[in-house]
Amino acid sequence: MHDDRYIQLAHGNGGRRMRELIASLFVRHFGDSLNTQRDAAPLPDISGDLMITTDSFTVNPLEFPGGNIGSLAVHGTLNDLAVAGAEPRYLTVNALIEEGFEIARLDRLIASLGDTAREAGVAIVAGDTKVVARGEGGGLYLVTTGIGTRVPRLNLGLEHIEPGDRLLVSGPIGDHGIAVMLAREQFGLSGSLTSDAACVLPLTRALHALPGLRFMRDPTRGGLATVTHEIREATGYGMSLEESAVPVRAPVKAVCEMLGYDPYYLACEGRVVAVVSEQDAEKALALWRALPQGADAAIIGTIDHKTGPVVLTTSLGGQRVLDELEDDPLPRIC
Amino acid sequence: MDEARRWLERIRALPIPPRFRIMNVCGGHERTISMAGLRSLLPAGIELIPGPGCPVCVCPEEDIFQAIRLALDEKVTLVAFGDMLRVPVNGPRSEPRSLEEARAAGADVRPVASPMEAVRIARDTPGRETVFFAAGFETTMAPVAAMLAEGVPENLSILLSGRKTWPAVAMLLADGQKPGQQPGFDALIAPGHVSTIMGPEEWRFVPGQYGLPTAVAGFQNASLLAAIYSALRQAQSGRIFLDNCYANVAHPGGNPQAQALLDQVMTVGDANWRGIGTIAGSGFALQPAYGAQDARRRFPDCSDPQRRRAGEMPPGCACAQVVLGQIYPNQCPLYGRACQPRHPIGPCMVSDEGACRIWWATGVREPVSPESVSSVESP
Known part of the structure; x- marks a missing residue:
């Protein structure tokens, strides 16, 4: 050997x-x-x-x-x-x-x-x-x-989600997807962006004591958009997201703008999306923000009271549907 | 984003004509417009019409057929931009009708994101022919030209399907001047990335010859909104000119080095656009000096004159009208019905730069029957 x-x-x-x-x-x-x-x-x-x-x-x-x-x-x-x-x-x-x-x-x-x-x-x-x-x-x-x-007495699942519940994300989205893409050097782009790959245990443990914690998922392949669709599929409720609330780092934004990617579909490897009751949402946010891993955590949306699509209100105030991922995201050639 | 908001406020403060149709040339423009929800934010009366700038959408059916046959019959490694893999050609269901289906049938088809990757693949497999199916506009052709000028491995050849953008717009405008016709738009948002290469001046003919307000825009909200504002202001003031709302990137004269490479490697001639027909001076081909790298010379012509609907659009598909801005995507009778991203019929539902795909992905679900609405052209 x-x-x-x-x-x-x-x-x-x-x-x-x-x-x-x-x-x-x-x-x-x-x-x-x-x-x-x-x-x-x-x-x-x-x-x-x-x-x-x-x-x-x-x-x-x-x-x-x-x-x-x-x-x-x-x-x-x-x-x-x-x-x-x-x-x-x-x-x-x-x-x-x-x-x-x-x-x-x-x-x-x-x-x-x-x-x-x-x-x-x-x-x-x-x-x-x-x-x-x-x-x-x-x-x-x-x-x-x-x-x-x-964890004793902790009972999480999509079936506990109710209308009015809030969606939280523990940090900026898309870092992993873009970091790996840059590392492949496919586009002649390079950058100092680091993957968010990390153990999320500190984040999940922080919320265990909250009675309003309904559901957690780590957005990996397919990104944040895919988690919202898993929720929508299982609960039947639509969802409203605020683009201006969703944390995205500047280099991720820049690469997305350059290549025509949508950050909502990019992979993360160290983030958590949590659904928390309206009452406990601010508490959950404070608990996350107290952690180094959760410093950029944000409340990004609300579960609707009716069936419907995942609707994103853009930072300009426009609205668009965040559709389910169809094919792998591709760079634009135009 | 503040800058975008400021432009939006300025637009809202302008007097808006009852109907003002702005064509955006690029699929990238349309993506930004749809993803930001700009249509819902602009004052009523402003219509944003997706235009011809989707390279996958206009790539001739027979070129895709040729690529499929090369991959299957000539046993080459066929590399293409990812979007190209799913575009269907006409043919019996029993045969592979897209590069993706050819791959499933055993052909070596690989998606690439840049010409460099095609070179790498050829270099990694020296004993095997690699064909790079290069469809695209000036923005894609410039790096392809640079790749060829630099020298490529012997076993790499190019199946070129490159197009220039401005001749398509010139054709639309010229058609609009024919008796009984009118152009389908009142102003133009010209492509930012193409202008970065070729120079914004290429678009001077639109205000100069046709008197339409024109502004070059990039793919950011702020740049697009600035261009919309400019078009409205030009129309209002009567001072029609070519504005550049992407001036920090698209410089006067464009990129002379890229243009020199294009001239060195490629010639320009008449070329076919899928479903539209031949547009004069709109197609790139390889200069004779690079003929050895031309896949059309290296391999047999696989076109099959007996093939049903060869070179045509699929039955019922209105992609060509969508590309020309004559109808909105959801006015196509197939939109959202037979034609969806998971089973696309026309190329506009395949590409991320295709108007149908963009509209579907951002939530437009209601097909509009062509009878129930006025088309873009005739109010």
């Missing part, structure tokens, strides 16, 4: 190379919680309502300003547990590595994954590696499954 600089098919064949790769790289970064001598891991010290979620990660490029596929694979899965009202406890990791992948790079990405899990206080208890032939993968794909426990 120490002589190898690149992943070979033999790193996935069950033999010496694979054993050494797991020991010298994965176990080293994941710590004692990962016992490779067992086929299945017990989950000690866990009680209450268990919650589980799983996600796959295929980001390109694998490293971008503010994160990489390793940190993203932890944040993405923990965030899904967090917004569902759970405290994450355990994580499993599957790595699908393409033949020819540089081992030093793999080490860097897996180290980041291990560090991110440690910072969030979750233990990696099981894992698997596979090597796919050159040309059959995008360098590295990761799959993580998270297990957590539901």
Whole structure:
């Protein structure tokens, strides 16, 4: 293993190379919680309502300003547990590595994954590696499954949303989408924008005590607009959003203007959208704004009393419908 | 945004004629107008008419057919701007009718966002032919010219479908002067990005020859509202000229370097616009010196004269009228009915710069039957 600089098919064949790769790289970064001598891991010290979620990660490029596929694979899965009202406890990791992948790079990405899990206080208890032939993968794909426990007495869900409830977002939208796009250097644009990729647990924990907290979701692919449509689909209520209230950073605005993108459809990786009763909305906002991660949080809209579309009142005072995302957003060519 | 608000207030303070129709040339203009909800904010009487500036919408059907056949029959890697992939051509359902369907059928079709990506793909696959299906206006043709001037890998060729914007507007205006006709608009918002390359002066003929208020605008609310204000003021004062409301970006004379590259690499000739027909002096082609990179020379002509409705619009589709500003998108009989973004029939419902797609995406759901409203042309 120490002589190898690149992943070979033999790193996935069950033999010496694979054993050494797991020991010298994965176990080293994941710590004692990962016992490779067992086929299945017990989950000690866990009680209450268990919650589980799983996600796959295929980001390109694998490293971008503010994160990489390793940190993203932890944040993405923990965030899904967090917004569902759970405290994450355990994580499993599957790595699908393409033949020819540089081992030093793999080490860097897996180290980041291990560090991110440690910072969030979750233990990696099981894992698997596979090597796919050159040309059959995008360098590295990761799959993580998270297990957590539901916070007692916290009962969140789309079914609790009522007309008049407020929509909050925890910070500026679209940073991740634009940061990754700039990192791909497709348009000859570059910039100092950093992805918002982060663990949202501090944000979700901050609202646990609010009786008016109905529902939380992290807007990832499809962005804020997609979350509003999930709410609309499930509840049947329309929604009114205020463009001037939605936080968007200046560089994101500038790139959107240049390429014809709509920030409402751009991915975030460290934001939370919360639906909170009218009464508790200001309290929720204050709780978020007290956190470094929530300094730019805002109340951005209201659940309507009737069925209807998601309507955005633009900063000029005009109105438009925020439609459901159809295709991937494309840059304009005109 | 304060600047945009100020322009809006100024417009509202003007005396507004009972009907004042402003055509915006670019799909980018239309996107901004629809996304900001400008139509609902402007005084009654001002009509904003989407114009011909959607490159995907006007790309000839036979060019897309050629691209599909090259991808399927010649086993090339076909790269195109993303919007182009979903535009349907006429043909039996049993055959791939878009580049996207060709890809599903096994062809190597890849979306790109810039000419640089086409070069990279060709360089990464040296043993394989890559064809860059380059549709677009001057703004797209300039980087394509720069790419070719710089030199491209041997295995990269270009299926060029480039168009100039001003000849389409000139044609609309010339048609409007024919006996019994009138132009379908009272003022023009000229394209900001095209002017950045070619210079705003290209649009002087509109006020000069046809006496219509004209203003160049970018894709920001403030620039567009300034242009609308300018058009109204020009009409009101009777002092008709070419205004530049994008002056900080679109400089007099445009970008001489880009123009020199265009001249070096491309010639200009008559060209077909989908559903509209041939417009004189509106099409780009490669100079003979770059003939080796011309996919039309490198590969066989795949056009099929037996093909039903070859080169035409799909039955019932009014995209051509939408592109010419003769009807609004929701006046097309297919709008929102048979033709929606998830199953588009005409190109205007495919592209993010197509007026139908923009109207649908920003919430216009009610199709208007052509009988029940007055068309844009005849009040």
